[in-house]
Amino acid sequence: MVRSPSLASVLLAAGGIALAFFGISERSNALSISNVRRTPVVSVVERSAPAVVNITTNNGGGSRSGGAGSGVIVHPDGFVVTNSHVVRGATRVLVELLRAVKEGRPTFEARVLEDDPAHDLALLQIAKARTFPYVSICTSGSVLVGETAVAIGNPYGLGDSVTVGIVSALGRSASLPTGYTIRGLIQTDASINLGNSGGALLNLDGELIGINSSIHPSAHGIAFSVPGDAVLELLDRNLGARARPAPPSAPVTGADAPAVPLPGRRPQPFAGAEGPAAILAPTPVAPETTEPAPSTSVARPKRSPIGLMLRSAADGVVVSSVTSQSSADIAGVVAGDLILEVDGRPFTSAPDLADLFQKAAPGHTFFVTLRRDTRQASAILVVPYK
Numbered sequence: 001m002v003r004s005p006s007l008a009s010v011l012l013a014a015g016g017i018a019l020a021f022f023g024i025s026e027r028s029n030a031l032s033i034s035n036v037r038r039t040p041v042v043s044v045v046e047r048s049a050p051a052v053v054n055i056t057t058n059n060g061g062g063s064r065s066g067g068a069g070s071g072v073i074v075h076p077d078g079f080v081v082t083n084s085h086v087v088r089g090a091t092r093v094l095v096e097l098l099r100a101v102k103e104g105r106p107t108f109e110a111r112v113l114e115d116d117p118a119h120d121l122a123l124l125q126i127a128k129a130r131t132f133p134y135v136s137i138c139t140s141g142s143v144l145v146g147e148t149a150v151a152i153g154n155p156y157g158l159g160d161s162v163t164v165g166i167v168s169a170l171g172r173s174a175s176l177p178t179g180y181t182i183r184g185l186i187q188t189d190a191s192i193n194l195g196n197s198g199g200a201l202l203n204l205d206g207e208l209i210g211i212n213s214s215i216h217p218s219a220h221g222i223a224f225s226v227p228g229d230a231v232l233e234l235l236d237r238n239l240g241a242r243a244r245p246a247p248p249s250a251p252v253t254g255a256d257a258p259a260v261p262l263p264g265r266r267p268q269p270f271a272g273a274e275g276p277a278a279i280l281a282p283t284p285v286a287p288e289t290t291e292p293a294p295s296t297s298v299a300r301p302k303r304s305p306i307g308l309m310l311r312s313a314a315d316g317v318v319v320s321s322v323t324s325q326s327s328a329d330i331a332g333v334v335a336g337d338l339i340l341e342v343d344g345r346p347f348t349s350a351p352d353l354a355d356l357f358q359k360a361a362p363g364h365t366f367f368v369t370l371r372r373d374t375r376q377a378s379a380i381l382v383v384p385y386k
Contacts, residue, residue: 153199
């Protein structure tokens with residue numbers, strides 16, 4: 001005899017089915033919420049924020065200034081770009097990986113490879129052999145006015161802060177307290193504050209479109225970033241063929257990697273009237289210990305601290321030779337160039353010009369007018385740190 005199911009069992013079964021559907025519905029809703037919340041901005045932060053670092057400096061006073069600024073790792077070998085005004089004059093630079101929490105947010109000492117105040121940029125290398133998280137760089141021609149811009153940096157020493165806005169305009173100019181006027185800047189309304197300097201401005205593909213540099217002093221929501229093109233030029237000058245690694249496919253965890261030697265720097269094309277020369281603060285150059293024997297027909301050459309061997313002439317100062325990898329060499333000055341003026345002052349005496357260079361403080365910038373063959377051009381040289 002087949003027994004009919006009781007009312008209680010039917011109700012229990014129905015309740016179980018209802019609970020099962022309720023659970024499925026809740027799980028589906030949770031997944032839906034997760035997808036909604038994981039916006040493109042969240043994806044950018046997860047992908048690119050590990051490459052944004054905190055930079056602190058020591059200026060020789062014995063105490064470390066916290067939260068001096070931010071920086072962005074742009075190469076897996078630990079090359080970091082920041083603002084010139086963040087590290088300029090520092091005797092020691094420290095880089096902290098803000099998102100490497102499992103490693104205790106490690107801090108590394110960094111070496112300044114180039115200081116370019118004319119573009120408010122500086123290139124550092126972290127003094128540690130490993131693979132670092134990094135971001136790829138977007139060229140200025142690919143930046144869209146109105147597209148979402150994500151700023152990541154270290155405002156007021158808080159560390160690892162994210163703000164969002166849009167690209168408000170391109171091709172802006174701004175005058176910095178250092179006296180330089182920078183052109184071609186990206187304007188954004190993403191919130192930028194003290195300590196964001198040197199941090200990243202990213203697009204929704206996680207690419208670096210600019211290095212946050214300054215804010216408009218009389219307005220809210222007007223900030224400026226140095227464009228990616230200037231960052232790429234900085235890397236090209238210092239790293240050559242290594243300057244543009246393949247875009248990162250996934251966040252790098254920081255696994256140990258073989259040691260990578262510090263890069264050499266290659267001479268740059270001579271900059272004539274069509275463009276400025278590079279501004280560099282190179283690593284110390286060993287002083288020359290020997291000089292050519294004096295000639296009876298020309299004055300004895302004088303070696304300057306920026307790597308120039310000089311001799312006097314009637315209409316200027318002749319460059320007799322250039323030390324390899326010196327400030328002058330990297331700026332593109334070559335033997336045979338005739339120096340006409342330095343900072344607007346004419347020179348015909350090699351000893352006087354060498355003395356001017358010798359007495360200048362490390363990091364001091366000289367604006368030099370040159371003549372090569374029949375062409376006049378300019379170069380910008382910085383006295384190296386000793």
